[in-house]
Amino acid sequence: MSVLSALPFLKLTHLRSSGRSPVRQRRHTLPASEFRCLTPEDAISVFEIEREAFISVSGNCPLYLDEVRHFLNLCPELSLGWFEEGQLVAFVIGSLWDQEKLNQDALTLHKAHGTTVHIHVLAVHHTFRQQGKGSILMWRYLQYLRCLPYIRRAMLMCEDFLIPFYSNCGFKVLGPSEVTVGTLTFTEMYYAVQGHALMRRNSGW
DSSP states (O other), X not given: OOHHHHHHHHTOBOOOXXXXXXXXXXXXXXXXXXXXXXXXXGHHHHHHHHIIIIIHHHSOOSSOHHHHHXXXXXXXXXXXXXXXXXXXXXXXXXXXXXXXXXXXXXXTOOOXXXXXXXXXXXXXXXXXXXXXXXXXXXXXXXXXXXXXXXXOEEEEEEOGXXXXXXXXXXXEEEEEEEEEETTEEEEEEEEEOOOHHHHHHHTTO
């Protein structure tokens, strides 16, 4: 299945009930809720959310603005944004990786022939936190990855206090990461993506 065939899954929208049939709604009305891949034009909105979520807490950011633009130019299909009435409220950005564990190069490189998605960052706008949006978005993202036949697994690194969150999303602990950022250390986690191509191979098709 190609990336294009997965797009209808991302573009599902939930229109606000207005008592009118959808065909009568004015065409310029923004959907109440929309999931779609990000574009380089979304980079500033992405970074504003990320800066507030990370820099204000730890002084570090998983991706700075130039790096956000870098990945959204190289592999926008590995990103996912959640928009409410046209405003970005949460996002995930990933890139491809081709080794069993993450290293320092994984922070900046996109390995086009890799089979692992390195999830760089998941962040939610501060006014939309404590609503379960992070879990919902991650679930949608992992379901989307199942539609990409070349993806074998997803990986990320996080601080220890985030391990329960990602465990609840289905990730398993791989062990300490060799990557450090300043004084921060991380735990590596992975998620086995049982995509359609993998299921066909295992079923003998």
